[in-house]
Amino acid sequence: MDFSLKPNFKVAGPLLGSNVKLFAAELAKADSLEIISKVQSGEKCELTVNGQTVELNDELLDIRIAAKEGYDVSTGNNLFTIIDTELTEDLINEGFAREFTSKVQQMRKNNGYEMMDRIKIFYKGTEEIDKAVKEFGEFIKIETLADTIEKVDDAAMEVQNLNGIDTGMKLERI
Template sequence: NWYVRRSRERFWAKGMEQDKINAYMTLYTALVTVAKAAAPMIPFMTEDIYQNLVKSIDASAPESIHLCDFPEVHENWIDPKMEEDMADLLEIVVMGRAARNTANIKNRQPIGTMYVKSEFQLSEFYKEIIEDELNVKEVVFKDDIADFISYSFKPQMRTVGPKYGKLLNKIKTTLSELDGNKAMAELKSTGELKLDIDGQEIVLLEEDLLIDMAQMEGYVSESDHTITVVLDTNLTPELIEEGFVRELVSKIQTMRKEAGFEVMDKIRVYAKDNDKIVSIMKNHDDEIKSEVLAEEIVTGETKGYEKEWNINSEKVTMAVERI
């Protein structure tokens, strides 16, 4: 499913370029191979898939998927480094989405920058995928994110008290004076935090600590043991306007579907009753038309399938008409 969504632009490319052929053949090969591998477990569903994808276009193919050879493993197709990079990428994307949810910013609203601190680096190829997935203009890998996040520590009384009762106040004072970011790095890497109290080594585990994370205003972060992501949630007027454009495209696509238009039908788009929305549509005329297969955007009137929308608290009446 992720591959299909990520390859959408390749499938929709004009003409029949080699990249488009590669995308279709990769999907076709994956579907047929998975169907053959799954045939013993889901015999009827895979037989239906096989008849649709293979037998319908190749009369010489075996009559049934259950008469085909079981798929062979192609060791030379395996790329462990790519699999590792994609696993890291997915973890960053999941955390980025969580940060968006925390900030209550919809995925259609572009964000300027996301900072990533991790034990690994990803090439520009993978960074561009992250940017596209999270609708972020730029992903920046950083060794230090202390500018955006700071940590402070207090002792957990119920665990530290019984172990170091007499030293509790001194432990509390020492923890309050620590460089929070360095202490957090030590805790994550070793699983413990060591303190020197009057010449005695005190070892505190994560369960012994109350950890408070402070974030700079305008930034939201998510963190696990190896990765921290920080979203810059400060939205410029340009980013906000681009968010409106994405919402408009989504609404028009919804109207196309509700109106019963075919995927490749050319349309005319109408909008009225909101000067701000009308202005944005005029400013991004070519971009919107390209996304929704529209020949023309008409403002101030409506024809065809009409609907009223509330887009980011802006009410507007829109319509679509098949040409």
């Protein structure tokens, strides 16, 4: 995370008057993380602005938090949630597998299958879809009550869009 500090002008303006711009400049030069840590833990933290000592507190500061590239950050109640947003090959394959599972479930419903009906899944997909089905085949079978998942070269399939990749799919009730 990247931290930056700015004055909360509604509070700092009346307190510092014409020195508020100098206060902003001093905050920009200061170690943001150190100030934030001290202020939020209740430690005394001061900054000298044009000869005037200013005791820093949450009301005087506008704390800005930005995620570094490849991450997303959310804050609340002095807690941070940081998520790595880099998509690895495993995550991409899992996404295809989950989308594959979702499409099969929709097709089961559209075909009028009972909830406990066992099925066979046939598909025609790209190499990316093949990798995902191979890696997550057991997961797909468990979630969809499929006994088999088979790649076939059949033109008579319903085309489903799996995260931007058109994939032929067909189900058979067992």
